[in-house]
Amino acid sequence: MAPQGSDIAINGQPPYLTADIESAPGVLVISGDWTIETLKDADLLVTSFLESNKGASYLDLSGLSLLDTSGAWVIIRLMRALAIPLTDETPIRPDHRSLFEAVAETNNTPPEQNRTSSPVINALEKTGEDVVEIYSDIKILAHLMGGVMASLFTSLIHPRRLRLTSIVHHVEQVGVKAIPIVAIMSFLVGAIVAQQGAFQLRKFGAHTLVIDLVGILVLREVGILLTAILVAGRSGSAFTAEIGSMKMREEVDAMRVMGLNIIEVLIAPRVIALIIALPLLGIVADISALAGGSMLLWIYSDITPASYINWLREAVAVNTFMVGIIKAPFMALIIALISCSEGLQVGGSAESLGRRTTAAVVKSIFLMVLVDGVFAIFFAAVGY
Known part of the structure; x- marks a missing residue:
């Protein structure tokens, strides 16, 4: 589903993702149910928003009604793509904040850094590993x-x-x-x-x-x-x-x-x-x-x-x-x-x-x- 105007929504039991550029520039409002039942619609919302190249620098999560780990992970994926951190000032319910922190810690696998491999360093590293194993x-x-x-x-x-x-x-x-x-x-x-x-x-x-x-x-x-x-x-x-x-x-x-x-x-x-x-x-x-x-x-x-x-x-x-x-x-x-x-x-x-x-x-x-x-x-x- 493609974005319409400044709102992206799904009928039924919808999750909502709203970026109101005119009245609240840079604010991304996320509301509705973000659970395993609405996971497909939520993922479609996030993908459509990222493809629309709309920027955001602040999150408003106070409108979230239902949230589980699946929905939290979709929102975290959006936050990482937009480089928006979850701070103490972010409007969010305390129980939802705890769930976000738990999911973010579980999936906090930083990407491998591209480094120039040196044969000498690699040989020394392998030697060290062998010595420890011995x-x-x-x-x-x-x-x-x-x-x-x-x-x-x-x-x-x-x-x-x-x-x-x-x-x-x-x-x-x-x-x-x-x-x-x-x-x-x-x-x-x-x-x-x-x-x-x-x-x-x-x-x-x-x-x-x-x-x-x-x-x-x-x-x-x-x-x-x-x-x-x-x-x-x-x-x-x-x-x-x-x-x-x-x-x-x-x-x-x-x-x-x-x-x-x-x-x-x-x-x-x-x-x-x-x-x-x-x-x-x-x-x-x-x-x-x-x-x-x-x-x-x-x-x-x-x-x-x-x-x-x-x-x-x-x-x-x-x-x-x-x-x-x-x-x-x-x-x-x-x-x-x-x-x-x-x-x-x-x-x-x-x-x-x-x-x-x-x-x-x-x-x-x-x-x-x-x-x-x-x-x-x-x-x-x-x-x-």
Whole structure:
């Protein structure tokens, strides 16, 4: 509806918007019902008034009869377009003033300022955000670690509080059901390492040294590291998704209301199960990788399994095997704590769940590689 003269009005239960230029220059009079029922007409009035390019510098809201949040927001939109503030001198009923202030505060989202982006400033800003996030993750992990240790100490005093059923369930899910994929992957990796080693060392007439290469590399580094990465992607992500889904459905809050210890019920069984399962999976991976290397060398270099085993006994020692196994509990602790902490930080959306699940896998793999490097330097320094 287009404006007629100086008045804009709608028939029925009308809101009114009047700009009387002759008798009261610059005064905008708003009256009538401005509610959800008249929202369409009110919005049409405001749009028509703005299109008519009529100016105003003062509001008279004393004639408002009925007003709700919808009508208040339409009037606030008009006020912002005309740059007219709501002051103490504005004629308006006290209850309407309170509603205007509440709606204006709720929708007070200032537009983003256009600023010249500097690559240096952006890089420093991103670095600062990453540092804050790392600090927050460290605090959460320290809290969970302390809670798990307290839970284990309490279980020693009160064994009934140790949730054996949950631990056995997670050992089955994390360990037993992961054996086939771990064995197949390790078998193929061992065969690939053996093939590449034999191909390169054959040039120097030292193809038998590939057994030393396969044995030491698999037992000290590759076997447990690849197993831990696989477990992080398979079981760590499952931990985050399970706890995150419980957080989204408010089951975690319900457990807290019931007086249950979240760390004792959800976190500790998963940590214990992973610490038990990962070393055993590491042993499976080592055996499978060595078997894959043996089969490949039997086909590729005519080294029989008996000769392979005899040479392997001379190439590796017990400490070679123990280096890999010692790393396993630490990697299991990293996977469990990070996965559970990310699950507890899931928000109320599916996007948050996916983002936290991805973050759990990435952070776990990064920290495991870092820890593996630290252990490698340490064992080399002590000659073990």
